[in-house]
Amino acid sequence: MSGRRTGLLSRLFGRGGDVETPARDQPATDVELRPAWQRGDGAIEGDAIAFWRRLGILPLGVAPEERADQLVAAAYRRGELIGVTTAVPDRIESLRAQFFMLRAAVDPGHRRTHAAIALIVYSRDLLEKWAADNPEEKIAGIGAVIENEDVAARLAEPYWPVTRLGLVGHMPNGRQIRVAWFGHFKYD
Numbered sequence: 496m497s498g499r500r501t502g503l504l505s506r507l508f509g510r511g512g513d514v515e516t517p518a519r520d521q522p523a524t525d526v527e528l529r530p531a532w533q534r535g536d537g538a539i540e541g542d543a544i545a546f547w548r549r550l551g552i553l554p555l556g557v558a559p560e561e562r563a564d565q566l567v568a569a570a571y572r573r574g575e576l577i578g579v580t581t582a583v584p585d586r587i588e589s590l591r592a593q594f595f596m597l598r599a600a601v602d603p604g605h606r607r608t609h610a611a612i613a614l615i616v617y618s619r620d621l622l623e624k625w626a627a628d629n630p631e632e633k634i635a636g637i638g639a640v641i642e643n644e645d646v647a648a649r650l651a652e653p654y655w656p657v658t659r660l661g662l663v664g665h666m667p668n669g670r671q672i673r674v675a676w677f678g679h680f681k682y683d
């Protein structure tokens with residue numbers, strides 16, 4: 496079932512009539528996605544720093560201010576920041592190319608509503624445009640190390656069509672490495 500919950504269903508689910516039921520694999524459409532990549536947007540950075548502090552999800556030793564420099568995009572629901580993506584360029588040696596390694600985090604109170612899918616698709620497209628505009632940086636795509644056991648059910652699928660993230664290898668600890676290639680990228 497997909498689409499907006501209304502009437503009886505919204506009362507049964509108890510979440511109000513304006514929360515969307517996610518269709519399988521489709522990005523949430525009830526989140527407002529805002530670009531942050533290399534914009535120095537103080538408002539988004541401040542919201543993201545408060546988000547990381549409130550949830551305590553950054554690894555020890557990582558300062559929120561430092562992570563804010565890596566912000567790609569933020570998702571807002573009813574004016575509240577509920578998720579972010581960040582990226583750092585890194586070389587995947589087996590592919591002999593540089594990728595924007597993407598991280599996503601969504602507020603536990605907003606998980607399983609496809610906010611992360613929406614953020615990842617939006618962030619991929621934002622970074623793809625930036626990479627096309629900056630060809631000298633030679634960024635081949637986005638990459639991700641799939642760190643969350645929660646997505647275990649999806650690990651059996653080598654290609655995720657909506658985000659275009661396909662399996663390209665494994666870390667020594669077994670975690671999957673996935674990339675989505677940028678359409679314009681070509682090897683020298």
Ligand SMILES: CC(C)(COP(=O)(O)OP(=O)(O)OC[C@H]1O[C@@H](n2cnc3c(N)ncnc32)[C@H](O)[C@@H]1OP(=O)(O)O)[C@@H](O)C(=O)NCCC(=O)NCCS
Binds near residue numbers: 598605649
């Ligand atoms: C991983 C994370 C970003 C997912 O956020 P989310 O908004 O809940 O993800 P989505 O709603 O877009 O879910 C996408 C799909 O991922 C899978 N998934 C996400 N959370 C899951 C869970 N708790 N259990 C099982 N599957 C899950 C599902 O397949 C889901 O699709 P479905 O709901 O149709 O089954 C979020 O759990 C998070 O912030 N975790 C902590 C930080 C982290 O581990 N980040 C990832 C590594 S960088």
